[in-house]
Each structure stands twice: as C-alpha cells, then as structure tokens.
Amino acid sequence: MSASELEMSSVRFPYRSRIFHVEKQGPGLWVVLDESHAVLGQLVRVSPEGEEHEPVFGAVLPGAVETLHEGSDWKMLVASLINEAIEPAPAATGNQGEA
Numbered sequence: 001m002s003a004s005e006l007e008m009s010s011v012r013f014p015y016r017s018r019i020f021h022v023e024k025q026g027p028g029l030w031v032v033l034d035e036s037h038a039v040l041g042q043l044v045r046v047s048p049e050g051e052e053h054e055p056v057f058g059a060v061l062p063g064a065v066e067t068l069h070e071g072s073d074w075k076m077l078v079a080s081l082i083n084e085a086i087e088p089a090p091a092a093t094g095n096q097g098e099a
Helices: 003-007 074-086
Strands: 010-015 018-026 029-033 039-047 056-060 069-071
Touching: 003 018, 010 074, 018 039, 018 074, 029 074, 039 074, 056 074, 069 074
Parallel strands: none
Antiparallel strands: 010 018, 018 029, 029 039, 039 056, 056 069
16 A cells, blocks of 8 residues: 555555554544544654655554654554554553562
8 A cells, every 4th residue: 555545535454353444534634443433543644755755654642742653654653553552552650670
C-alpha cells in the first residue's frame, strides 16, 4: 500500500489476524479503528515531504497531543497504534529496580 491509498475514504488494514480500518477524516488526518469501530488513534501528516521525498506521518494515541512515532512508513505507524491498543506498554512507576 502506498501513501496515495490513504487518500481514499477508508482503507482496510489486515494485521494480526484481524481487520482494522484507516478512515480519512480530512486533509492530512486519518483515524485508526478496530473491527468494532473503536478509535485506536490517529494518523496525521506532519510534512508533505521528508528526507526521502515521501510524506512524513505521525501516530497519535487517543487523548494525546503529541505524536508517539513519526516516519514515512504509514503502515508501520498504524501497526504501532494497533500494537499499543492491544498490548499497552506498562506505565513507569518509578519503583523499577528497587529491592
């Protein structure tokens, strides 16, 4: 899938034996949904052209204002949002390594 496929209204995204959806919300903004249409995060266009002359995207978790990851590979960014929703990273408690 290329970046131009994102310009369609909705893209099916098979991943981890499930079907997710990437739906266009507006120019440079997409929402990532699971099969029940729950929002897993957003994909935003950070720049129309990066170092490799490809658009640069950012993955934004629900409720966040900053990108979790950025890059030209939008599929990897969508996968990172899905992975975070399925297996969230444990929150740092500050007690790591204490005996």
